[in-house]
Amino acid sequence: MTVNKWTAAQVARKVIENKELFILDVRNKNDFDDWKIEGHQFEYLNIPYFELLDGVEEILPKLPTDKEVLVVCAKEGSSVMVAEMLSDAGLDAAYLEGGMKSWSMYLEPIKVADLADGGELYQFVRLGKGCLSYMVISENEAAIIDAVRFTDVFINFAKEKGVEIKHVFDTHLHADHISGGRHIAAETGATYYLPPKDAGEVVYEYTALTDGLTVQIGSAKIEVNALYSPGHTIGSTSFVIDNKFLLTGDILFIDSIGRPDLAGLADDWVGDLRETLYTRYRKLAEDLIVLPAHFMIIDELNEDGTVAKPLGDLLKENHGLNIEDEQEFRSTVTDNLPPQPNAHVQIRQVNMGKITPNNDEQTEMEIGPNRCAVR
Amino acid sequence: MNITKTLDAKGLACPMPIVKTKKAMDTIHSNEVLEVMVTDKGALSDIPAWAKSGGHSIIDQKEEDGVIYFYIQKN
Structure with a gap:
């Protein structure tokens, strides 16, 4: 399956229109606890990308299969890697273009x-x-x-x-x-x-x-x-x-x-x-x-x-x-x-x-x- | 400090410094030390967090001319 790319503007519409979104944030726990993408109806899972280098099998049970998973990291690189792994595992996965850096600027x-x-x-x-x-x-x-x-x-x-x-x-x-x-x-x-x-x-x-x-x-x-x-x-x-x-x-x-x-x-x-x-x-x-x-x-x-x-x-x-x-x-x-x-x-x-x-x-x-x- | 292996990850962006560090770690033995050179600032928090999750110890760390050096002892 192909991996979709989301822009910060698309995520912003989800926030403003009160839509649901599942975010897999692959930054450090400290960074995630300090600051994340906030939405009224957003669900989150925080697993650092470096714990997923050997595969994503262990976290699959924690991810939804009926909706898209948006993978987010600091700048983009790790989220592309993880989104591709999820996609290979059969999930509908996307990443945030420019990561939290672009989110901070939008x-x-x-x-x-x-x-x-x-x-x-x-x-x-x-x-x-x-x-x-x-x-x-x-x-x-x-x-x-x-x-x-x-x-x-x-x-x-x-x-x-x-x-x-x-x-x-x-x-x-x-x-x-x-x-x-x-x-x-x-x-x-x-x-x-x-x-x-x-x-x-x-x-x-x-x-x-x-x-x-x-x-x-x-x-x-x-x-x-x-x-x-x-x-x-x-x-x-x-x-x-x-x-x-x-x-x-x-x-x-x-x-x-x-x-x-x-x-x-x-x-x-x-x-x-x-x-x-x-x-x-x-x-x-x-x-x-x-x-x-x-x-x-x-x-x-x-x-x-x-x-x-x-x-x-x-x-x-x-x-x-x-x-x-x-x-x-x-x-x-x-x-x-x-x-x-x-x-x-x-x-x-x-x-x-x-x-x-x-x-x-x-x-x-x-x-x-x-x-x-x-x- | 005896450095067993050196990894030059300068100029690489996340996640490659960690991906390469992990691969290099797999080639050395317990208690041996891997030297990692990175320029990506994200590594400052990610490499220690990754090392901790794998039980490895950062025994030294420095920054010179924009290059960050980590010395990681394998568990």
Whole structure:
């Protein structure tokens, strides 16, 4: 039997459409436990490829015979080998093209909403890494917020839509993934904005993103308003778009809140985080739809694949917004934190422009989950 | 350390470094040492995990000029 090749885009459709999939992950147990392809209805078997060199007979009873088995490894090579062995054994087997590396890089643009006067708001979901980027389109102009490093995806999307990218924002200096923001701006002539309080060490030119800054997209009245909301970093800034959407960056997620420790200043920033979540955000309209810069678990995805929920719902349901005792809050976000994201110190240096790794090195740095949250 | 055999797996991508390491291991005797040279970063976690699953010991390991050296003693 022939072995099929799946692309990351095909796997993404299975996740978003809530389909079943059986994944045989042939990476190390540690790698699998740390980070895998998450789907609502996915089943998994993890057997390292090097335990299958003498044959796959022993694992055949654990594999389904009535549906395709998708074999996944780090880069592709081992999954091709194992998929061919399974196919020779009579199973319907496929492998993931480019392995977890391509899964980590795949971006799925999903429309969140139509805005006034024909405008549109898109969320770019990076399923493998849990990163969320945004594009606001109005008339012939676009603004991008928290772009990941795959600049072509955003630039080509804007071309397809026939819009010019005018403004590119980063809500903060990211520590879990490499920003594409200033590169998109350089390529398109757009203005690149970064909060100055996060930019103390950056070595490139940028425009200051400060509280109250307003830009208008297109000639229609679609406004992007900046709201200073420190805590994850000291510069972290949120956006209110079209008076309907609240882009929270890494401050507030659907089922968790931001962590204050990724720049090494947890104790200094925990008070800011408290102030943002318990005072600043509470002054906003509860019907604003929260659009965060990350998701951590697949349950945070809506049925259409978007990650979005009214602020009012989060104020009721999100544990991190319901810790009345200040001391308890402080200990929740500074003690017993999950491990920090892979290579977060180097990633911050890349985002400051201090180091310029090649594409393969950037891929290596971004391996693994984002881990920006505290639950 | 007495090296019984050397395997040059430089430039090879996963899974070939492990496939070749396994074959080379089959040709040496218990307690003898195989030296493996690889450039694929995936080997950094995969070779120790494979050795552990087969009961072999990594008795030394180093990285020089982008080449990773493993010294694996057969069980």
